[in-house]
Amino acid sequence: MSQRGAAMATRAPDRPAAPPRPSxxxxxxxxxxxxxxxxxxxxxxxxxxxxxxxxxxxxxxxLLYTAWVSLHEWTLLQDEHEFLGLDNFIAVVQDSYFWNATFNTLSIGFLSTAPQLLLAIWLAHLLNRPLRAQTLFRVTLLLPNVTSVVAVVVIFSQLFGRDFGLLNWVLSLFGAGEIDWRAGTGTSHIAISTMIMWRWTGYNALILLAAMQAVPRELYEAATIDGASNLTQLRKITIPMIRPTMIFVVITSTIGAMQIFAEPLLFGAYSVTGGQDRQYQTLALFIYENFARLDFGYASAISWMMFLFIIVIAGINFLLTSRTKGDLR
Structure with missing residues (x-):
C-alpha cells in the first residue's frame, strides 16, 4: 500500500453533514x-x-323553562309563584277536557295521516314513471303546501257549509240531507282532516319521489321483463328501497298531527273551545285556552303532557315502520 493510501486508511471518518436549514x-x-x-x-x-x-x-x-313553570302556580297576577310539585300534572290527568282534547287530536291525526301517506306514496309512484310535463305536475303538488292556511280553511269552510256548501249540494243529489259539519264530532273531524290532507299530501309525495329517484332503474327493468305489474313493483321494489324515507315521513307527519292548531281554530271561527261541545278541540287549542286564561302553570303542564304523547306515539310509529322489512324476491 502506498504512503498516501495508508494515510487515507488511518484518517478519521468525516462528520455527517448537518441537515439543511429550513427555508x-x-x-x-x-x-x-x-x-x-x-x-x-x-x-x-x-x-x-x-x-x-x-x-x-x-x-x-x-322547553326547560316551561318544565319549571309547570311545577308552580304561575299567573301574571302574582308576584310570587307557589311551588306545587306535580299537582298541576295530577290535575291535568283528572281533567275530562284534557282527555277529550287528546281523543280529538288522535282522531283527527289518524284520519289525516294514514290516508295522506297512502295517497302520497301512490302519487310519488305515478310521478316516478315517464310522463309528459313531469315538472308541471311536481310543482302543482307543492302549491297546496305554500298556500296560506287561512285561505285553505276559508275555502274548505265554504265547501263544508251547511246551507250553501258545495259538498252538501253534491250529497243532496244522492238523497242525503244537509249535514252540519261543525256540529258533530265525526263530521268535524272529517272536515278538518280533509284540509290537512289537501295541504300536506303533495309535500310528502315530493319527499317520497326524491327517494324513489335514487332506486336503480335496473330493478324495474328486470321486474318488467319478469312480468311484474306496477302494483307488484311498488310493493316489492319501491317501498322496501325507500323505507328510511318512509320512516322519516311517518314520524314528521305524526308530530305534525299531534300539533294541529290553525285548522280547528279557523274552522270554528276563532273559537278556542273547538265548538260548543268541544267536539274538535285539539290539545294545542286546549293549551292555548289555558294560556289565554293566564294560568301558565296549568298550561305548561298540558304542554309537557302533549310533548310526552308525541315522543311515545312517534316512537311507536318508528318501531312499527322499522320492523317492516322489504322483500325483493
Missing part, C-alpha cells in the same frame, strides 16, 4: 400548522354552531 417558506408553513389543523377540524363545528345556538335560545331554554 423561510418552510418556517412559515410550520408556524401556520396549528391554524391549519384548527381550520380543518374546527370548521364543521363552526358551520353547525349557529343552528345549535338558536336552538338553545329559542328551543331548549323555553
Amino acid at each position: 423561510g417558506k418552510r418556517r412559515r408553513f410550520n408556524g401556520r400548522h396549528w391554524r391549519y389543523q384548527v381550520d380543518v377540524k374546527g370548521s364543521p363545528y363552526a358551520y353547525v354552531a349557529p343552528f345549535f345556538l338558536l336552538f338553545c335560545a329559542f328551543g331548549l331554554f323555553p
Whole structure:
C-alpha cells in the first residue's frame, strides 16, 4: 500500500453533514400548522354552531323553562309563584277536557295521516314513471303546501257549509240531507282532516319521489321483463328501497298531527273551545285556552303532557315502520 493510501486508511471518518436549514417558506408553513389543523377540524363545528345556538335560545331554554313553570302556580297576577310539585300534572290527568282534547287530536291525526301517506306514496309512484310535463305536475303538488292556511280553511269552510256548501249540494243529489259539519264530532273531524290532507299530501309525495329517484332503474327493468305489474313493483321494489324515507315521513307527519292548531281554530271561527261541545278541540287549542286564561302553570303542564304523547306515539310509529322489512324476491 502506498504512503498516501495508508494515510487515507488511518484518517478519521468525516462528520455527517448537518441537515439543511429550513427555508423561510418552510418556517412559515410550520408556524401556520396549528391554524391549519384548527381550520380543518374546527370548521364543521363552526358551520353547525349557529343552528345549535338558536336552538338553545329559542328551543331548549323555553322547553326547560316551561318544565319549571309547570311545577308552580304561575299567573301574571302574582308576584310570587307557589311551588306545587306535580299537582298541576295530577290535575291535568283528572281533567275530562284534557282527555277529550287528546281523543280529538288522535282522531283527527289518524284520519289525516294514514290516508295522506297512502295517497302520497301512490302519487310519488305515478310521478316516478315517464310522463309528459313531469315538472308541471311536481310543482302543482307543492302549491297546496305554500298556500296560506287561512285561505285553505276559508275555502274548505265554504265547501263544508251547511246551507250553501258545495259538498252538501253534491250529497243532496244522492238523497242525503244537509249535514252540519261543525256540529258533530265525526263530521268535524272529517272536515278538518280533509284540509290537512289537501295541504300536506303533495309535500310528502315530493319527499317520497326524491327517494324513489335514487332506486336503480335496473330493478324495474328486470321486474318488467319478469312480468311484474306496477302494483307488484311498488310493493316489492319501491317501498322496501325507500323505507328510511318512509320512516322519516311517518314520524314528521305524526308530530305534525299531534300539533294541529290553525285548522280547528279557523274552522270554528276563532273559537278556542273547538265548538260548543268541544267536539274538535285539539290539545294545542286546549293549551292555548289555558294560556289565554293566564294560568301558565296549568298550561305548561298540558304542554309537557302533549310533548310526552308525541315522543311515545312517534316512537311507536318508528318501531312499527322499522320492523317492516322489504322483500325483493
